[in-house]
Amino acid sequence: MAINVKVMERPIGQVSYVRATLKGMATTFKHMIDPHKVTTQYPEQKETISKRWRGTHRMLTTETGKAKCVACGLCPTVCPANCIKLVPGEDEQGNRYPLVFEIDEFRCIFCGYCQEVCPEEAIHVGRHYENSEYSRDGFVYDLERLVAQTHPVCEMWDPADPKGE
Amino acid sequence: MIVNPVLAVVHNIGDEVLPFWPFVIATVIKMLVVFTVYMVGVALLTLAERKISAWIQGRLGPNRVGGKLGLLQPAADGVKNIMKEETLPGHVNKPLFMIAPMLAFIPAMLAWAVIPFGAPLQTRWGIVELVVADIPVGFLFVLAISSLGVYGIVLAGWASNNKYALLGGLRSSAQMVSYEIAMGMSLIPVLLLSGNVTLSQIVNQQASMHVWNVLTLTISFFVFLVAAFAETNRLPFDLPEAESELIAGYHTEYSAMKFSMFPISEYANMATSSALMATIFFGGWDIPFMTRDNMVAVSWPWAILSIVIFGLKTLFFLFVFIWIRWTLPRFRYDQLMSLGWKFMLPMALAYIVIVASVMLALDYAGLPRGFLYGLALLGVNAVLVVIAFFILDRGRIISPAYGRATPQQIARLRAVSTSRSQLSPQSGD
Numbered sequence: 001m002a003i004n005v006k007v008m009e010r011p012i013g014q015v016s017y018v019r020a021t022l023k024g025m026a027t028t029f030k031h032m033i034d035p036h037k038v039t040t041q042y043p044e045q046k047e048t049i050s051k052r053w054r055g056t057h058r059m060l061t062t063e064t065g066k067a068k069c070v071a072c073g074l075c076p077t078v079c080p081a082n083c084i085k086l087v088p089g090e091d092e093q094g095n096r097y098p099l100v101f102e103i104d105e106f107r108c109i110f111c112g113y114c115q116e117v118c119p120e121e122a123i124h125v126g127r128h129y130e131n132s133e134y135s136r137d138g139f140v141y142d143l144e145r146l147v148a149q150t151h152p153v154c155e156m157w158d159p160a161d162p163k164g165e
Numbered sequence: 166m167i168v169n170p171v172l173a174v175v176h177n178i179g180d181e182v183l184p185f186w187p188f189v190i191a192t193v194i195k196m197l198v199v200f201t202v203y204m205v206g207v208a209l210l211t212l213a214e215r216k217i218s219a220w221i222q223g224r225l226g227p228n229r230v231g232g233k234l235g236l237l238q239p240a241a242d243g244v245k246n247i248m249k250e251e252t253l254p255g256h257v258n259k260p261l262f263m264i265a266p267m268l269a270f271i272p273a274m275l276a277w278a279v280i281p282f283g284a285p286l287q288t289r290w291g292i293v294e295l296v297v298a299d300i301p302v303g304f305l306f307v308l309a310i311s312s313l314g315v316y317g318i319v320l321a322g323w324a325s326n327n328k329y330a331l332l333g334g335l336r337s338s339a340q341m342v343s344y345e346i347a348m349g350m351s352l353i354p355v356l357l358l359s360g361n362v363t364l365s366q367i368v369n370q371q372a373s374m375h376v377w378n379v380l381t382l383t384i385s386f387f388v389f390l391v392a393a394f395a396e397t398n399r400l401p402f403d404l405p406e407a408e409s410e411l412i413a414g415y416h417t418e419y420s421a422m423k424f425s426m427f428p429i430s431e432y433a434n435m436a437t438s439s440a441l442m443a444t445i446f447f448g449g450w451d452i453p454f455m456t457r458d459n460m461v462a463v464s465w466p467w468a469i470l471s472i473v474i475f476g477l478k479t480l481f482f483l484f485v486f487i488w489i490r491w492t493l494p495r496f497r498y499d500q501l502m503s504l505g506w507k508f509m510l511p512m513a514l515a516y517i518v519i520v521a522s523v524m525l526a527l528d529y530a531g532l533p534r535g536f537l538y539g540l541a542l543l544g545v546n547a548v549l550v551v552i553a554f555f556i557l558d559r560g561r562i563i564s565p566a567y568g569r570a571t572p573q574q575i576a577r578l579r580a581v582s583t584s585r586s587q588l589s590p591q592s593g594d
Contacts, residue, residue: 016558021493028492032220039225 051155054110054125057103058153059146067147068122071098075114075123083107084114101143105131116156124153187290195297203277203436208239210432214487221491242425249421254325257418261324266419266426269317273433276307280440281365283450284463284471295450295468296365303362307441308349311396314434315341318398318405321427322415333414336498337405340395343505344402348392350513351385354520355445358382358542368449376539379446383546384516384553386446388509393438395505398431399486401493404501439482443475450475512553519549 040047049055059067071088083106089099103123112125128151133139183191212227212235219226231237253259283295300306315338322334355378356362359370371377379386395402406414416427443449450471463471496504523545532538 018554018558024492025488028221028488031223032217032488034223036223037220037225038223039219041225 049127049129051127052157053127053129054112054115054154056105056126056128056131056149056151057108057114057141057146058124058126058128058149058151059101059143060122060124060153061147067098067101067143068120069098069101069143070120070122071096071101072119074117074119078113078117080111080113081107081109098143101146103141103146104139105141106136106139112154112156115154126151126153128152183291183293187288187293191293192297195295199277199282199297200274203274203433207429207432207436208243209236210436210483211242211428212236212238213483214432214490217484217487218491221488246422246425251423252418252420254418256326258324258326261320262418263423265317265321265324266423266430267317268320269314270426270430270433272310272313272317273430273437275310276437277440279303279306279364280437280444281368281449282440282472282475283468285365286468287464294365295472299363299365301363303364303367304352304355304441304445305362307364307437308345308352311434311437312341312345314396314430317430318415318427321419322405325415325418327418329411329413330415330417333405333407333411333417336407336411337398337415340398340402340404340501340505343502344392344395344509347388347505347509347513348396350510350517351388351392352445353513353517354382354385357517357520357524364444364449367445368451371448372451374534374539375536376543377446377448377451381539381542381546382446382516382520383550384512385520386442387553388513388516389442389446391504391509393442394486394489395501397434397438397486399435400490401496402501403495404498407495435483435486436479439479439486440475442482443478447478449478508557516549519545 059069061067071086073086073088076082076084076086083104085100085102085104086098087100088096090096110125115124118124123146126149128149131139215238216226216235227235227238229235230241253262278297279300281294281296281299286293286295318337318341319334322330322332322337325331355367358378358381359367361367361370367378374381398405404414405411406416408414411417416424419427452467452471452474520542523542527538527541532541
């Protein structure tokens with residue numbers, strides 16, 4: 001039979017399900033005719049993303065169009081997800097440059113350490129998120145592809161200006 | 166005019182039966198039109214449900230296929246469901262598993278045959294009743310057929326050979342059996358008032374009385390409304406498919422179009438219940454505020470107007486079904502049972518007695534069955550509704566899973582909790 005449970009004595013207005021039902025129906029009806037809807041029509045409309053958004057990587061270039069990277073090896077060292085592959089090379093003048101520079105966007109956790117650690121401000125995480133591919137291989141971005149990205153890059157957090165004003 | 170004796174029996178009006186061939190042609194046309202409109206309507210109902218639920222939740226709903234209103238969404242859903250893989254699990258009872266979706270759908274559609282959807286149409290060959298089959302047993306047929314709908318669900322649950330599905334099927338059978346009684350009982354006052362079970366006669370009675378049954382028999386209407394929700398397995402009575410407890414209930418093992426048949430049958434049942442409510446309690450095709458007698462056959466424009474009126478009434482109830490679904494949470498199983506047996510059934514039974522007594526008194530007083538008669542019943546109803554509201558409003562009827570704790574028990578519980586808090590002063594930091 002029934003379990004004895006302590007029951008609070010409440011005024012009828014609070015325990016009446018008839019009134020609660022009617023109130024609920026009024027609420028749902030009000031929401032139904034309310035023209036304000038929260039849906040974002042995604043491919044056509046996009047939410048504005050933060051200036052500190054960390055998305056698809058981008059390699060910045062010098063005025064001559066060469067990647068700024070000097071193959072110092074800091075970013076593969078700092079990368080917690082171990083997703084950067086860097087093979088350094090050296091030209092006749094002794095300038096180091098990356099022979100191979102690949103980022104696996106699938107493994108990347110978008111922490112932004114590579115951008116923070118880079119002494120040449122070469123590699124950046126970007127304000128961009130639409131990177132779908134038909135195969136896993138497509139997510140391994142090589143140097144050429146990183147250079148070819150055009151989206152704005154992430155602005156790092158500045159302790160002197162914490163709100164980014 | 167050749168009067169076919171068989172048709173004369175089928176046609177309970179009897180006096181002006183159509184000749185054979187016009188009757189056959191008219192019936193075929195009515196069947197085709199009703200079937201087409203019904204199927205398209207059910208398809209659009211799925212869209213309406215998605216749209217209204219979206220609006221209620223502050224979303225836009227489907228708007229990619231077929232314009233801003235997503236009018237082709239049902240077609241897209243249908244194509245998707247037909248293209249999907251049809252799984253037939255190895256552990257199911259195959260014949261029953263295959264037949265269950267059909268059994269769920271067909272009864273819902275059959276009930277439409279007896280629902281009059283328009284005023285009788287005067288044509289060159291005679292009067293065409295705008296109902297597929299105006300059979301003398303009327304809503305008894307509807308009750309019998311809609312009871313068959315439970316077989317589809319129970320067989321689906323049983324044939325799936327799955328615990329969740331079986332529980333869903335069992336719940337559904339218990340629920341339907343419980344609420345069917347209240348539903349049947351709620352229709353007896355209608356029978357008393359109209360003196361006939363034929364739906365077209367019930368419509369005529371309401372039209373000639375100039376008061377719809379919802380006003381003269383309000384309690385019956387509410388009992389019927391609640392029972393209709395339970396019969397169609399709609400929220401707040403969707404325990405047979407309670408996702409949070411039973412995965413998907415009776416249709417857990419189904420896929421593709423076979424699965425789709427269950428939601429379709431649910432919508433079909435909704436449409437049937439709505440049409441029944443419109444017919445029995447809201448005057449069916451009776452055009453409101455029109456004083457001319459609706460019992461005679463009418464010409465084309467009036468017939469079309471009456472069909473539109475009937476459609477609007479049905480659509481209103483369909484909207485109420487959807488509206489309630491996105492407002493109320495699901496009942497607990499014991500609440501469902503106690504609402505059905507401890508409240509709906511006694512209320513319907515008491516109402517039969519009250520209506521019968523009032524009608525006896527009114528007839529004895531020599532009041533003719535007309536507008537005043539309806540007003541007298543309306544007055545009685547207003548009192549009864551207030552009383553019923555007062556009883557329901559106590560908030561104790563459908564939540565019986567507790568007993569009242571006595572003051573001694575409360576004192577003991579308090580003592581336990583205080584001694585515990587003294588034992589462990591560090592708790593609650």
